[in-house]
Amino acid sequence: MVTVNMLKAYYIKEETEHIRVILAYQYFSVLINQRVYQFIPVEAKEIHINRSTREVENTEDKFAFQKGKDIVYMTMSELTALPDFLNQLNTIAEPYYLNESTVNRNDQLNETTIMIDKLERQNLQRLIDKSLDERNESAFYSLVKLL
Structure with a gap:
């Protein structure tokens, strides 16, 4: 029987589409057959979560846990099968998830930026014509360089 004993993030890296x-x-430690195994960063040492779908993406990565000289390897898919792991991971990542209003706001900002770029280019072309x-x-030559 495997359960998560403790799961805390050492560091959280927020990217545009992912949380690391x-x-x-x-x-990070797990309880395997009533024995506590500590995480050791031998192979994988980070969890990749999609900010929109809230799904763990590096499911094939192997994580190592050690108790004395005994080392146990578990894949991310095995860890995500543990309900307590997912609960603790969601608690850690919750503030970094994208909600619908954030996505809509980002889309509006992108549309605005595109429109401004288009208007600036049209203005530059008018100045070149002038x-x-x-x-x-x-x-003429200084304006053409800006295109």
């Missing part, structure tokens, strides 16, 4: 939960010694009409060669 970095693990370290003494922050410099051609006025036969202003230096203005």
